[in-house]
Amino acid sequence: MSALPRHPEDIDPELWRASHLAAGFDRVVLCGHAALAAELPGGGWLAGALTELLTPQPGCGELHLLQPALATVGSRPLLLLQPPHRLQPAGLAWLGVPAGQACALRAPRTADALWAAEQILRAGTCGALLFWQSEVRQEALRRLHLAAQASDILLFLFRPLAAAQATSPAPLRLALRAARGGIEVTFVKRRGPQRDEPVFVPLMPSPALLSRYATLDRRTSAAPRPRGVSPALVDATP
Amino acid sequence: MLEKDRVVALDRAALSAGIVAGMRRGGVLTLAPGAVIRERDLTREAELVRGVAFALLHFTPHVVLAEEAVVLADVSASLRLFGGIRPLRRLARETVIAFGVTATLAVAPTGQAAWLFARSSGGIALTLRSVDRALRRVPLPALPPARPYAEWFDGLGCETVDDVRRLPRAGLKKRCGTALLDALDRATGAAPEVYEWLEMPPAFSARLELPDRIEHAEAVLFAARRLILQMTGWLSARHLAIARFVLELEHERGRAAVPPTAIEAALAEPTSREDHLVRLLKERLGRVELAAPGIAVRLDAKDVREADAPSESLFPEPGGSPQDHARLMELLVARLGAQNVTRAAPVADHRPEVAARWLPVGETVRSMPPPSGLPRPTWLLDSPVQLIMRGHRPFYGTPLRMVSPAERIEGGWQDGHLVTRDYFVAESGDAVHYWVFRECTGARDDREPRWFLHGLFG
Numbered sequence: 001m002s003a004l005p006r007h008p009e010d011i012d013p014e015l016w017r018a019s020h021l022a023a024g025f026d027r028v029v030l031c032g033h034a035a036l037a038a039e040l041p042g043g044g045w046l047a048g049a050l051t052e053l054l055t056p057q058p059g060c061g062e063l064h065l066l067q068p069a070l071a072t073v074g075s076r077p078l079l080l081l082q083p084p085h086r087l088q089p090a091g092l093a094w095l096g097v098p099a100g101q102a103c104a105l106r107a108p109r110t111a112d113a114l115w116a117a118e119q120i121l122r123a124g125t126c127g128a129l130l131f132w133q134s135e136v137r138q139e140a141l142r143r144l145h146l147a148a149q150a151s152d153i154l155l156f157l158f159r160p161l162a163a164a165q166a167t168s169p170a171p172l173r174l175a176l177r178a179a180r181g182g183i184e185v186t187f188v189k190r191r192g193p194q195r196d197e198p199v200f201v202p203l204m205p206s207p208a209l210l211s212r213y214a215t216l217d218r219r220t221s222a223a224p225r226p227r228g229v230s231p232a233l234v235d236a237t238p
Numbered sequence: 239m240l241e242k243d244r245v246v247a248l249d250r251a252a253l254s255a256g257i258v259a260g261m262r263r264g265g266v267l268t269l270a271p272g273a274v275i276r277e278r279d280l281t282r283e284a285e286l287v288r289g290v291a292f293a294l295l296h297f298t299p300h301v302v303l304a305e306e307a308v309v310l311a312d313v314s315a316s317l318r319l320f321g322g323i324r325p326l327r328r329l330a331r332e333t334v335i336a337f338g339v340t341a342t343l344a345v346a347p348t349g350q351a352a353w354l355f356a357r358s359s360g361g362i363a364l365t366l367r368s369v370d371r372a373l374r375r376v377p378l379p380a381l382p383p384a385r386p387y388a389e390w391f392d393g394l395g396c397e398t399v400d401d402v403r404r405l406p407r408a409g410l411k412k413r414c415g416t417a418l419l420d421a422l423d424r425a426t427g428a429a430p431e432v433y434e435w436l437e438m439p440p441a442f443s444a445r446l447e448l449p450d451r452i453e454h455a456e457a458v459l460f461a462a463r464r465l466i467l468q469m470t471g472w473l474s475a476r477h478l479a480i481a482r483f484v485l486e487l488e489h490e491r492g493r494a495a496v497p498p499t500a501i502e503a504a505l506a507e508p509t510s511r512e513d514h515l516v517r518l519l520k521e522r523l524g525r526v527e528l529a530a531p532g533i534a535v536r537l538d539a540k541d542v543r544e545a546d547a548p549s550e551s552l553f554p555e556p557g558g559s560p561q562d563h564a565r566l567m568e569l570l571v572a573r574l575g576a577q578n579v580t581r582a583a584p585v586a587d588h589r590p591e592v593a594a595r596w597l598p599v600g601e602t603v604r605s606m607p608p609p610s611g612l613p614r615p616t617w618l619l620d621s622p623v624q625l626i627m628r629g630h631r632p633f634y635g636t637p638l639r640m641v642s643p644a645e646r647i648e649g650g651w652q653d654g655h656l657v658t659r660d661y662f663v664a665e666s667g668d669a670v671h672y673w674v675f676r677e678c679t680g681a682r683d684d685r686e687p688r689w690f691l692h693g694l695f696g
Contacts, residue, residue: 059694060670063616077563084617085694088594089584091616095696099582104596105570106578116570125563178670207613207663207671207695208641 016041022191027152032068033201041172041191045069047152050145050170054188056161058084058132060178064203065185066130066156067095073127073154074098079120081105081131082113084158094205114140121147121155128154134163142169164188181206246278282447283307286339289444289464291436293333295471297326302349302433305382308356310349310433323364337467338460346372349431350424354380354399366427373425374400383418399425442472442539451490451531455499455523458487458535462523463516465537470512473542479508482541485519489530496530503572507564508543514565521572567599576600588649589657590692594618612645613663615673615693622690625674632674632689636667648678661692671695 008015016022025042037043055062092099107113148155173188182202187195245261255270291301291309300312320326334341344355345362351369355361357380363369376399378384396402423429446461482504489496501522571579580596587593625632632638642663650656659675673693
């Protein structure tokens with residue numbers, strides 16, 4: 001009986017205790033935000049898995065959130081499939097996302113987009129694939145996830161917030177919402193305990209250059225030194 | 239299958255109907271009225287064998303077309319490259335199956351012995367001693383010089399090739415001539431073999447007639463795959479890589495003759511890999527509408543380059559080589575269209591809609607990075623959205639509040655698209671940042687300046 005393993009991860013890296021975050025992933029790209037990394041299984045974005053990001057609209061800071069990870073895999077090409085608007089290379093450069101090898105793909109039909117995603121994952125030559133698709137059937141999602149597992153590509157699927165109600169085979173699903181000075185991340189699904197309150201991730205540099213309030217210096221001032229006269233001196237005086 | 243009004247080949251269903259080889263057409267139709275009878279076409283058969291020979295050029299440049307639809311390939315110099323005789327044999331079998339024909343594969347140290355095995359039942363004999371053993375199983379009629387004397391050998395009780403070898407040589411030579419003894423000597427390695435290897439044409443162009451009229455372009459893929467196998471065999475034998483090829487679909491001739499449909503494929507990265515070419519062609523064929531049913535396919539290699547030596551780096555690069563990525567891009571372009579696969583090619587211009595330029599992957603231009611350091615949104619709307627005003631403030635869902643000083647962008651007088659705008663970063667009530675601009679109006683304009691939404695901070 002004493003031979004029972006202490007941690008479920010010792011039995012199989014795919015096993016984890018429901019009250020803890022899953023660990024034991026070997027292909028993790030650091031997410032670059034300490035507050036978020038503490039709450040993500042594996043401590044970062046998983047390469048070779050489908051990650052769903054649910055956004056209320058494009059432009060709530062979703063690319064900004066991914067910037068450290070995209071910069072990490074920046075030596076390999078970045079592919080953007082079905083972007084919702086035209087990407088501005090200067091905007092990517094301002095964020096710090098290497099745009100030199102970025103490729104934007106547009107597909108006339110959903111089937112073409114899914115086919116392209118699968119081909120990209122199977123070739124495994126790019127560093128990250130960002131995929132915007134509002135309507136995805138569940139078997140297509142499962143297929144994407146299986147294709148992602150065979151590669152070491154960071155795969156992010158952007159879907160509207162309403163898709164949070166539908167089930168999905170993705171191991172990590174996050175809902176994003178813009179917040180003042182950063183972004184709020186809600187965990188819809190993760191390999192770990194349920195967490196209801198969102199995590200606030202500050203995003204720097206912020207495009208807001210003016211602030212309604214004066215910047216608050218939070219450093220505490222030095223401890224006041226006692227200004228009294230030393231008792232020895234008092235004694236010395238006649 | 240008939241040749242000179244005699245059955246020469248038949249399938250299992252015909253056999254169970256009682257048809258045997260040598261029967262006449264009338265007999266066949268009496269036994270099986272619904273039988274499909276075809277005349278044997280020797281030229282097409284020869285073309286097919288020639289195609290297989292070209293496909294086998296993958297493995298060795300020494301390929302020869304032997305008699306009776308046998309292709310001999312000397313692989314002794316290619317064994318190490320393909321990892322030994324067994325993997326090589328498996329690859330050759332896969333190639334032949336991909337070509338769409340059935341074949342008997344045989345391996346032997348001499349060409350004549352391999353020919354004999356292939357004509358009888360196939361098999362592997364790696365040494366001359368195992369050839370000796372295997373010859374005991376080869377029936378005598380498989381040896382062409384022995385066929386005229388079949389009855390005589392039958393009377394002697396010789397059933398296999400080995401039985402004939404044990405007869406006295408002098409007597410055999412006297413009665414059957416030298417051809418039989420020569421063939422036996424060549425098979426056992428006692429006499430040298432001389433072959434005229436297949437000559438490779440300087441340019442590749444192959445044509446294949448389709449078995450039926452084909453209405454859908456995808457159905458041509460099977461025939462096109464055969465041609466591509468031939469072409470890649472030719473390429474690898476000549477150490478070349480293909481950069482551009484044309485697949486032509488010939489339509490029915492007649493009163494309404496239609497010029498052939500040409501599908502031209504240009505490759506960014508010259509390749510000689512068959513699977514990549516087939517996938518590329520499959521995507522291209524999926525988008526082609528045929529004007530008329532096709533009856534034949536022709537494949538022409540238009541532009542070939544010297545092939546690069548295969549990379550021999552010890553550690554394979556993670557994520558594949560740049561060639562792999564180029565192949566992926568070609569595949570995506572073939573399916574999605576060139577205008578849908580774009581890469582960033584920024585222009586040094588202050589107008590954001592000009593600076594954010596995306597070009598098709600194939601085009602190469604000098605990229606001029608724009609001035610950086612200023613907050614720029616990641617997303618740019620294709621056409622600016624005019625914002626409604628509420629209480630002298632632009633309104634987009636919620637009232638927008640400006641959180642940056644104005645940045646004036648005024649330019650474009652040189653190409654007639656003059657813009658004079660003041661750009662602001664605006665924040666909405668739900669903390670989303672927008673990039674908005676206000677039109678600059680002159681003093682003589684009496685209307686209010688209008689506000690537009692132009693970008694989103696992703």
